[in-house]
Amino acid sequence: MAQSPRSIVTTESKPVRWLLTTLALLFIALFLALPLVSVFTEALRKGFDLYFEALKEPDAWSAIKLTLIAAAISVPLNLTFGVAAAWAIAKFDFKGKSVLVTLIDLPFSVSPVVAGLIYMLMFGAQGWLGPWLSDHNLKIVFAVPGIVLATVFVTFPFVARELIPLMEAQGSEEEQAALSLGASGWQTFWRVTLPNIKWGLLYGVILANARAMGEFGAVSVVSGHIRGETNTIPLHVEILYNEYNFVGAFACASILALLALVTLAVKSWVEWRTEQLAARDRANAVDG
Amino acid sequence: MSIEIRNIAKRFGNFTALDNINLEVKTGELLALLGPSGCGKTTLLRIIAGLETPDDGQILFHGEDTTEKHVRERNVGFVFQHYALFRHMTVFENVAFGLRVRPRNQRPSEEEIKKKVHDLLNLVQLDWLADRYPAQLSGGQRQRIALARALAVEPKVLLLDEPFGALDTKVRKELRRWLRRLHDEMHITSVFVTHDQEEALEVADRVVVMNKGKIEQLGSPTEVYDKPATPFVYQFLGDVNLFHSRVHEGWAQVGDTRFAAPESVGDKAMVYVRPHEIDLVREAGPGALQGTIQHIRLLGATVRLELDVADQDAVEVELTREQQQIGAWQVGESVYLQPREARVYIPEHRAATPTAEWSAGGGI
Numbered sequence: 001m002a003q004s005p006r007s008i009v010t011t012e013s014k015p016v017r018w019l020l021t022t023l024a025l026l027f028i029a030l031f032l033a034l035p036l037v038s039v040f041t042e043a044l045r046k047g048f049d050l051y052f053e054a055l056k057e058p059d060a061w062s063a064i065k066l067t068l069i070a071a072a073i074s075v076p077l078n079l080t081f082g083v084a085a086a087w088a089i090a091k092f093d094f095k096g097k098s099v100l101v102t103l104i105d106l107p108f109s110v111s112p113v114v115a116g117l118i119y120m121l122m123f124g125a126q127g128w129l130g131p132w133l134s135d136h137n138l139k140i141v142f143a144v145p146g147i148v149l150a151t152v153f154v155t156f157p158f159v160a161r162e163l164i165p166l167m168e169a170q171g172s173e174e175e176q177a178a179l180s181l182g183a184s185g186w187q188t189f190w191r192v193t194l195p196n197i198k199w200g201l202l203y204g205v206i207l208a209n210a211r212a213m214g215e216f217g218a219v220s221v222v223s224g225h226i227r228g229e230t231n232t233i234p235l236h237v238e239i240l241y242n243e244y245n246f247v248g249a250f251a252c253a254s255i256l257a258l259l260a261l262v263t264l265a266v267k268s269w270v271e272w273r274t275e276q277l278a279a280r281d282r283a284n285a286v287d288g
Numbered sequence: 289m290s291i292e293i294r295n296i297a298k299r300f301g302n303f304t305a306l307d308n309i310n311l312e313v314k315t316g317e318l319l320a321l322l323g324p325s326g327c328g329k330t331t332l333l334r335i336i337a338g339l340e341t342p343d344d345g346q347i348l349f350h351g352e353d354t355t356e357k358h359v360r361e362r363n364v365g366f367v368f369q370h371y372a373l374f375r376h377m378t379v380f381e382n383v384a385f386g387l388r389v390r391p392r393n394q395r396p397s398e399e400e401i402k403k404k405v406h407d408l409l410n411l412v413q414l415d416w417l418a419d420r421y422p423a424q425l426s427g428g429q430r431q432r433i434a435l436a437r438a439l440a441v442e443p444k445v446l447l448l449d450e451p452f453g454a455l456d457t458k459v460r461k462e463l464r465r466w467l468r469r470l471h472d473e474m475h476i477t478s479v480f481v482t483h484d485q486e487e488a489l490e491v492a493d494r495v496v497v498m499n500k501g502k503i504e505q506l507g508s509p510t511e512v513y514d515k516p517a518t519p520f521v522y523q524f525l526g527d528v529n530l531f532h533s534r535v536h537e538g539w540a541q542v543g544d545t546r547f548a549a550p551e552s553v554g555d556k557a558m559v560y561v562r563p564h565e566i567d568l569v570r571e572a573g574p575g576a577l578q579g580t581i582q583h584i585r586l587l588g589a590t591v592r593l594e595l596d597v598a599d600q601d602a603v604e605v606e607l608t609r610e611q612q613q614i615g616a617w618q619v620g621e622s623v624y625l626q627p628r629e630a631r632v633y634i635p636e637h638r639a640a641t642p643t644a645e646w647s648a649g650g651g652i
Contacts, residue, residue: 173368173370173372174372174373174374174375176339176359176366176368176372177366177368177372177373177374177434177437178374178385178389179339179358179359179360180337180338180339180359180360180364180365180366180438181360181385181386181389181437181438181440181441182360182363182386182389182390182441183360183385183386183389184360184389187389191374191385191389192374195376196375196376
C-alpha cells in the first residue's frame with residue numbers, strides 16, 4: 001500500500017482513528033441525521049395525500065403565508081441596516097462606535113423570550129404605548145406587526161456581523177480611489193463597495209432568512225397564538241403537536257426542515273464559490 | 289497648474305502631523321516630498337488631494353481656493369502606495385472607471401472610452417494585460433495600471449503616495465526612471481511622496497525635505513544635497529559622520545584638527561563629514577585625525593572602512609575599489625583621516641539663525 005504523505009507525528013494509530021471516526025459519525029447520525037429523517041417519515045406516515053391535505057388546511061396555509069411575510073419584511077430591512085451599519089463601522093471612525101457594535105450584538109446575547117417580552121412591555125395593552133395604540137385603533141402585539149418586529153429584532157445582527165470583518169479587512173482605499181476618479185458616493189457604493197462584499201452579503205442574508213423563518217421564542221410571546229391569523233410555521237407546529245395531530249405537525253415541520261436543507265445547500269454553494277474565487281486569485285497571482 | 293499651500297496645519301489628537309506648512313508647487317514640475325515615516329508628508333499629499341481636511345490653512349489650485357472642494361471635484365490623479373485597484377474589475381475596466389462614472393452628458397461614447405483606455409494602456413506599455421484582473425498582475429504592473437487609471441480622467445495634478453514603496457529594488461529603479469520620462473513627455477504638475485532620498489534626488493525637479501510636520505528645506509536635488517540647510521537634511525540625505533568638538537576663537541576643534549566655525553557664544557559644536565569626503569593617508573599631516581581601521585567591507589563598487597578615532601564615535605570612510613587597491617589598507621592599521629569637506633553645527637544657535645550656523649566648506 002502506498003504511504004500517504006501524512007506526517008507520522010500528527011497521525012494516530014489505526015484503531016484510534018477508527019474509533020474516533022466511528023464515534024463522530026454515530027453522533028452525527030443520532031443527533032442530526034436521524035431527527036431529520038424522522039421528521040419526513042412521520043410527516044409521510046399516512047401517505048402523500050394526507051401530507052398535502054395537512055399543508056392545504058387553511059390554518060397551516062395561513063401560517064406559511066405569515067412566515068413568508070415576516071421573512072420578506074425583516075430580511076430586506078436587515079439587509080439595508082446591516083450594510084449601512086457595517087459600512088459605518090468598517091470605513092469610518094466616530095464616537096460611540098464600540099457602543100454601536102455592542103448594540104448590534106444585543107439580539108444574539110438576549111434570550112428570544114426576553115426580546116418578545118420587551119415588545120409586550122412597550123406595545124402590549126398594559127405597556128407604555130398600549131393605551132395610546134388602542135386609542136388610535138392600532139394593533140401591534142397579537143398581530144402581524146408584532147411578529148414582524150420580533151423577527152427583525154432576532155435577525156438584526158446577521159448581515160452586519162458577516163460584513164464588518166470583511167469590510168474592515170478590505171479597507172477603504174478602493175473607495176478613496178473611486179472618489180478621486182470623480183465617482184459620487186452612490187456610484188462608489190454600487191460599483192466598488194457592493195461587488196467586493198456581495199458573497200459575504202449573500203451569506204449573511206441566507207443566515208438571517210433561516211433564522212427569520214425558524215424563530216420561535218420571541219414570536220411566540222408577541223403572537224397570541226390566534227389560529228389562522230398570528231401563527232407562524234413554528235408556532236403552528238407546536239399547536240398541532242399539542243393536539244396530537246402528528247401528521248399535521250410533522251408536515252408543517254417538514255417545510256421548515258426543507259427550508260433548512262435548501263439554506264444549507266445555498267450556503268455551501270456560496271462558500272464553495274467564495275473559495276473558488278479565492279483559489280483563482282491565488283493561482284493566478286504573479287509574485288511581486 | 290500650480291498648487292499653493294498656505295499655512296496648512298493638521299493634528300491627530302495630540303500629534304501634530306503638519307505644523308504651518310507653506311509651499312508652492314510650480315506648474316509642470318515634479319516635486320518630491322521627502323522625509324522619514326511620520327514626518328507628515330503623506331498627510332500633506334492627502335490634504336492636497338482632498339482625501340484629508342486640514343485643521344487650518346488653505347490649498348489653492350492655480351490661484352483658486354480649493355480647500356473646501358471635495359476630492360471628486362478637484363480633478364487630481366491619486367496613485368496609492370498599495371495601488372488600490374478595483375479587484376473585481378479587469379485592467380480595462382479599472383482604467384475606464386473614471387470615464388464611466390462621469391455624468392451622462394459628459395460621458396464619452398463606448399468607442400471613445402475603448403480608444404482612450406487602450407491609448408493609456410499603451411502608454412504604460414501594458415495593453416496586452418487589458419483582460420486580466422489585478423490579482424493576476426505583478427506589483428510593478430499594478431502600479432503602472434494604477435497610474436494609467438489616474439491619468440484617464442486627465443487630471444490637472446498628479447499625486448503619488450510612495451508609488452514605488454511596495455516594490456523590490458530593481459523594479460523600483462526601473463519604474464522611477466520610467467516615471468521621470470513619462471513626466472518629461474506629459475509635463476503634468478506632479479507631487480510624489482517618498483522616504484527614499486535616492487529616489488527623490490534622482491526623479492524630482494525639486495525636493496521638499498520634511499521632518500516632524502515641518503519643512504526643513506526646499507530646493508533642487510543638487511541644492512539640498514550640497515547645501516543642506518539643517519543638520520537633519522544633512523543626515524537624512526546620505527550617510528554622515530559626526531564629530532563632537534569644542535569651539536575656540538572661531539574654530540571648532542576635533543583632536544588636533546580644526547574647522548572654521550560660525551560666530552557663536554556656545555563652546556560646543558558638531559562637525560559633520562560624509563564618508564566619501566574623507567581621504568586616508570599614512571603620514572601625519574596638518575589637520576589629520578589619527579584612527580585605527582577596525583573593519584573593511586566590500587559593497588560592490590565601493591569599499592567601506594570603519595575606524596576608531598580617540599574620543600569619537602566610530603568613523604566610516606567610503607573609498608572606491610581603486611583607492612582601496614592603491615592604498616592597500618589593512619585591518620588594524622593606524623592611519624590618518626583628512627576630511628575634504630565638513631560642516632560645523634552649533635546646537636545652541638539652532639532656533640535663532642538656522643542658516644548661519646552652518647559654515648560652508650571645510651576650512652581646515
